[in-house]
Amino acid sequence: MKNIAVHILVSILFTFSFSFAKKIPRFELKDETGKIVKRDDLKGKPAVIVFWGINCLSCKEELPMLNKLYQKYGKKINFYAVVIDSKDINEIRETKNLWKFELPVLIGDYSMLYKFRIIGTPTTIIIDKDLDIYKKLIGPQPEDKVEKLIKDLLSG
Template sequence: MKRLTAGLFFVLFLLFAVSEAKGLKPYMFTLKDENGKTVSLKELKGNVVYLIFWSKTCGTCRKELKEINKLYRKYKDKGVIFYAVIIDEKSPDRIKQIKKEWEFEIPVLIGNSVVKSKYRIIGTPITYILRKDLSIGKIVYGEISLKKAEKYINRFLKEQ
């Protein structure tokens, strides 16, 4: 029991430490979107990048994507690029169907096992908000309120 408690404490410490890791660079992926277009993270430099990792079986993701869609509409033409990275579906047609059912417009990238591993996706939703230099500004495990998300977006937009 003592070993389990120590292990759990260590995992929680790592999650907190990573979530506050400023200046770290994320894995520079190249993924296809739901329309077959290739998206390379390194080409997004100069923008704040909002990545939300999700799965089709995640009820919290469904709620969160609908909410974050409000920020997508507000900031998509103001230097913020949003992507919802799905980790458990490869079919573009099914992804488009889910987007319609869940009522969100955020462009979807089709994740893979490498991205899942490199971004330490141990559950969903997980949000990465990247600064303009593509360093990690904030990682959120679980839900994020619109107010908090917008606070980070605005902070990172003001940075040079």
């Protein structure tokens, strides 16, 4: 019982410790076309970054919802879907087709979970134009909640 309590406490501290960090961590990832995207490339425009996995059932619901927002706000906000459990471009493209989403995909790995202090997928991080964390959303989210956050960020 004591081990369970310690595990829960560590998980909570790990999750909330990220909320005190202002800037998103530095990263350099390839997109599905081979182009390198760096953290500083996002500066100057807000961004929605979702961490997902090919074997994540909740992600199968989350990504098509975020795709609707990408289609609506994609000119005002950068959207990226960071896959953490596959580097196979064909598998990633097949998954995008099956799940019906068009968000640009960055090829990450499990080290990204540690770097961004993520304990599960999907996790969505919304950042402002200065690379500061605006909101971190754990698990699948209602579309209206994410859209409200985007609107608030764009209006502020």
